[in-house]
Amino acid sequence: MARLPEYLRALHNLAETGHETVSSEGLANAAGVNSAKLRKDLSQLGSYGTRGVGYDVGLLIDQIEYVLGLTQRRAVVLVGVGNLGHALAGYDGFASRGFRIAALLDADQELVGEEINGLVVQHIDDLPQVAAEESIAIGVIATPAAAAQRVADQLVAVGVTSILNFAPCVLSVPEGVDVRKVDLAIELQILSFHEHRKASLTALPAAGGSALTALPGGLAVTESQEAIGT
Amino acid sequence: MARLPEYLRALHNLAETGHETVSSEGLANAAGVNSAKLRKDLSQLGSYGTRGVGYDVGLLIDQIEYVLGLTQRRAVVLVGVGNLGHALAGYDGFASRGFRIAALLDADQELVGEEINGLVVQHIDDLPQVAAEESIAIGVIATPAAAAQRVADQLVAVGVTSILNFAPCVLSVPEGVDVRKVDLAIELQILSFHEHRKASLTALPAAGGSALTALPGGLAVTESQEAIGT
C-alpha cells in the first residue's frame, strides 16, 4: 500500500515522543486517515496488534520497514544536477529514511566534477561503471523533459527497475519497471482547480450554471490530504 | 479531475508540434492513460469533440485552462527558502505554466534579503503585508516539518485557501482549505516496496510464503504511472 510510508513516519514521531503503544485511532489521526482503513491496512501485513491495548510501536516500525524493503539501505542514482537535482542531492531526508545517493550524474560537462554534499558529479556516460560497482535498483530523473526518456532508457539498460521521474513528461519503459512521477506544476494546477471551483461556488450559491462555470455534481472533489501519486 | 493537468501538458506539446486536432486515442497515449477514460473525463467538462475527427487542440487547451482556473495568473507565496525552497524559487516551470511567485518568505534572518531569481527573501512576519498588497490564494510550504504547522496557520490566517506542503508531516487546517502533500522520501519508499516485492517474487516463484515475505494476493500492486497525489 502507498499509505505505509505515511504510517511509518507517524510511528517514528510517536517513538521519539516516548510512546510504546498506539491505538489505531491515535495512529490514524497522526497519519491523517480513517482508523478503520488503517486497521485493515495493518491486518493485511499480518501484523497483530493487541485488542484492548493497541499496537506496539517498535514492533510495527520493524514490520513496516521490512515490508517496504527498508531493512537494506538502498542505493539511488540521481540524474540531472540542475536546479531541482541540486536540491535533491542536498536533501537529508533521503539519507535519514533509508536511502543512500550512490552517484550524481549529469550530461553537462560544466557540472561534472562539482562537489555537492560530499559527492562529485560524474558524467552520465559513466552510468554503466557506477552500476557495475554496486547494485542500483532506483534511479531519480531530475533532468529537463527533453532528456528524460533518453535517461530512462539508459537507466533501464543498466538494470534499474524503479524510477522516480521529476520531468514533466510520460516515460515509456518495459514491463517490470516501475515509474512514479512527481510534477510540481501539476500539483499547483490541481490546487488552482480547487480555487476556481471554490470561487465559482461562492459566486453561484445555487446550482444551475453551465458545465463550464460549475462542474456537475458527479465531479465532486474530495478532500485530498494524501500521499502523492497514489 | 487530477488528470486534467496531464492532458493539458500533452496538448501543449501537440500544439507546438503543429497538430490542430487530436483523437482521443492519440491524446490518451501522449498522456499515458486509457482512451475511454480520457473521453469520459473530457465529456465531464462539457467539452465537445467532433465525431469522426477528434478534438480541436486549441479549443481544448482553452477549455481545460478555464476549468483549472488558469485564465488568471495566480499568485503564490513560497515559505521556506532552504534547500528545496531555493530550488523551487528558481524553477521556471511555475512561471511557464500560469503561476507567479509573489513572495519568498523565511523565518531565518540570515536568509532575509537574499535575492533569488529576481525576488528578495522577506521575513515570514511580513506575510500579512504581502497578502494585503495582492490576493494570494496558494501557499507553498518548504520548511522543516517542525515549522510547517505554524506556517500553515499563518497562511490560513491571511486568507490562503490552498496549500502545497513539502514538509513531511500532516497539516491540520480548517474546512474549506485544500492541502496537497508532496513527500519525496515517501515516493522513494513506495519504489522500495515495489523493489522488495519484485525481489520476493523472483526468489519465490510460487506463492506460499508468510505474509511477511510475500504479501497476500489481495494486495496486488497496480502499475502506477500517474500524477502524484490524487
Next chain:
DNA sequence: AGGCGCTTGTGAAGACGTGCACAAATCGCG
C-alpha cells in the same frame, strides 16, 4: 476469578473508478 471497558479484526454494504463495447454522429469521397 469474574466482570467491565477498551481495542482490534472483519463482514457487509455502498461509493467510486475503470474499461469494454457499441450506438450515434460527422466528414470525405465518389
Next chain:
DNA sequence: CGCGATTTGTGCACGTCTTCACAAGCGCCT
C-alpha cells in the same frame, strides 16, 4: 446525394477502495 470510414460519447458490468458497525479478544480492577 448517399455510403462508408472514423471517432466521440456513454450504458453497463466489474473490480477495488472505503466506511460503518459489531463480534471477538485482551487486560485491568475489584
